[in-house]
Amino acid sequence: MNPSIPGCGEPHPYTLEQLGWTEEHKEAFRKFSGPYIPGRVACRQKTVWEVFTGSGPVMAGISGALKKLGRFPAVGDFVVLLHQPEAGSITIVAILPQTTVFTRGASGREGTDQVIAANIDTVFIVTAAGPELNARRIERYLAIVHASGARPVIVINKSDLADDPASLTGTIIPVSSGIPVIPVSAMSGEGIGLLDPYLRPGQTIVLIGSSGVGKSTLINRLLGCETQKTSGIREDDGKGRHTTTVRQLFVLNSGALMIDNPGIREVGIGTASTGLSDAFPDIRELAERCRFSDCRHEREPGCAVQEAVKAGKLSAARLENFHRLSRELAFEQDKAEIGLVRSERKRWKGIAKLGKEIQKARRE
Structure with missing residues (x-):
């Protein structure tokens, strides 16, 4: 039960x-008795x-049944472990119900959304002063965060590098739709205290954002030690270097839990239409007054x-991004439906093959 693999956390x-762990998790675990123990994927x-x-970190594989179902635990999942000391093995055999699931659209023919983290309370959308401060990208992030059921907070890092730090929030507030926008400097510590309301004991926060915006530096600042490797943005193209290579859960000094993520260069919007609607509440409200x-x-x-755009009450760039994300959402939903049909077809072929084998066995 000694955990130690490169890149993961220390014993806790x-x-x-x-x-x-909540009463809901406890209730879901009641049906497991015997050599089963609960835990959370870190x-x-x-x-x-x-x-x-509850007795420390362990290393575990997953059961063949979960593999067959294509169910792989995500960081933040509460899971059921089968502990067999005599065999020297610990295996994840079940994933307890998830309160929230943070996903992003994944490439591939099946159109299956990729789970980034589970059981999340808050998502810090981390951007940075400079070229990374992109309102259109923030709108995309907000759409997938709203779809997860978690609460979004926009964190503008490296505020100390801006000539006018106050102008940073002014760039993002028009697209934030009432979501908190907090400028900080993870390097100097300026503004870090403004994150305290979201860092309560037992609360889980996930960080998302492009490479080089300072997510690892922010983790180190909140942990009070240099746990994560850090690097800046390349001077030649203004793009970040990937320093975090695995998703990982940390317990902060405040008692909050934080999940760091590898930098995300491309973020698919996934298949949940509710997230898009919630990310553009102004357009949703205006649409209620459309003739059709x-x-x-x-x-x-x-x-x-369109009348609001002509009157200068709605940004043309914001509406164009809404159209772009709407087209992407429709494409992802169509791809997911095709993937479901293919999956069902494959399943029925398997059932038909099994039926033929049973008939053959009976004849023999």
Whole structure:
């Protein structure tokens, strides 16, 4: 039960309750009796997972049944471990119900969303002063965060590098739709205290953002030690270097839990339409006044959204990004439906093959 794999966390002295364990998790675990123990996934390294339990961290693989179902635990998942000391093995055999699931659209024919983290309370969308401060990218992030069910907070790092730090929030507030926008400097510590309301004991926060915006530096600042490797943005192209290579859960000094992520260069919007609607509440509200209920907000007569753009009440760039994300969402949903049909077809072929084998066995 000695955990140690490169890139994952250190042994911890925390109880399950301190790791975010709730009455709902306890109730879901009641049906397991015998050599089963609960835990929370802290890190994944290829085919093994580091899991925090009430008696310390352990390394575990997953059962063949979970592999067959294509269910792989995500960082933040509460799982059920089968502990077999006589065999010297610990295996993840079940994933407890998730309160929230933070995903992003994944490439591939199946159109399956990729789970980034589970059981998240808050998502810090981390950007930085300079070229990374991109309102259109923030809108995309907000769409996938809203779809997860978690609470978004926009964190503008490296505020100390801006000539006018106050202007940073002014750039993002028009697209934030009431979401908190907090400028900080993870390097100097300026503004870090403004994050305290979201760092309560047992609360789980995930960091997302492009490479080089300072997520690892922010983790180190909140932990009070140099745990994560850091690097800046390349001077030649203004792009970040990937320093974090695995998703990993940390317990902060405040008792909050934080999940760091590798830098995300491309973020698919996924298949949940609710996230897009919540990311553009101003357009949603205007659309209720359109003449036609199925208005696309393009060239239709009586479009309240287009009228707002002409009147200068809505940014044309914001509407264009809404259209772009809407087209992407429709594409992802179509791809997911095709993937589901393929999956069902494959399943029925398997059932038919099994039926033929049973008939053959009976004849013999």
